Amino acid sequence: MTGRLTDEVVLVTGAARGIGRAIALKAAEEGAAVALLDVLPDQLATTTAELEQTGATVASAVGDVTDEDSVRRTVATLAETLGRPITVLVNNAGKNAYADATQMTVAEWDSVFDVDLKGAWLMARAVLPPMIEAGHGAIVNIASIHSQLTTAGMFPYAAAKSGLVGMTRSLALDVAPHNVRVNAVSPGYIATDLLEEFFDTIPNARESALKVHPLGRIGTPENVAEVVCFLASRAAAFVTGANWAVDGGLGVRYA
Structure with a gap:
């Protein structure tokens, strides 16, 4: 623990499991008060309890990042519960997509973009005014x-x-x-439920992935959380507009 997020209030979406859970735990370890947002109530309660057991200052809410009213209410409630405005937003909520471009419906298209893109904007819109007023804040978007x-x-x-x-x-x-700084992190193959969903959907995907990774392994949620918490901290005070790869070198491999 370095305390690099001491005095920060970190809001993580999709915080109930996987990368979001790891980011929330690491942020708390680094001294932040942590707000958790997810649509999965049971898993969210488990992660919240896990954080509380560490002695962290934590608040959580069930909410939908794609719903404008839900975003506005939950962000306000979380900030009120913690007694301070959000100073760091981690837009982690997301969903995979496995569609045929010629068969996909408009509703299916919208469902992907609502979670993976619009939700990040709605969350940013909700937290940015206090950040701008205070002259301090950071957003980290979990891309891919x-x-x-x-x-x-x-x-x-x-x-x-x-x-x-x-x-x-x-x-x-x-x-x-x-x-106020805004950065993205692009994970590669990370051991999460969504990756297992991918491996179960695409034939031979697991074997192929292991063969082409320069580091010879799949990443962990904790690997991503370390980079996210660095970018959220004052240690990255001169980093903005960047997209950091956390992919074990896969993105630089020619073939």
């Missing part, structure tokens, strides 16, 4: 290696995550005069 390269059978996931990286750059420029 799919924002740079992708694989067949996962339409339109790459489009949504590419949009999230583009939004990161735009927001970074807009809020930089207020000393």
Whole structure:
């Protein structure tokens, strides 16, 4: 523990499991008060209890990042419960997609972009005014290696995550005069429930992934959490508009 997030209030979406849970635990370890938001009540309660047992200052709420009213209410409630405005937002909530571009319905398209892109904007819109007023804040958007390269059978996931990286750059420029930083992190293959879903959907995906990773292994949620908490901290005070890969070198491999 370095205490690099002491005095910060870190809100993590999709915090009930996987990468979101790991980020919440690491942020608390680094001294932050932590707010958790998810649509999975049972798993959210388990993660909240886990954090409380560490002695961390924590609040949690069940909420939908795709719903404008829900976002507004839950952000206000979490900030009120913790007694301070949100100073760090981690947009981690997301969903995979396995559609055929010629068969996908508009409703299915919207469901992907609502979670993976619109939700991040709604959350940012809710937390940015206090950050701008205070002249201090950070947003970290969890994008994906799919924002740079992708694989067949996962339409339109790459489009949504590419949009999230583009939004990161735009927001970074807009809020930089207020000393608010916005960055993205692009995980590769990370051992989560969503990765297991991918491996179960795409034939031979697990074996293929292990063969092509330069580091020869799948990453862990904790690997991502370390980078996210660095970018959220004052240690990264001169980093904004960036997209950091946490992919074991996969994104630089030619073939």
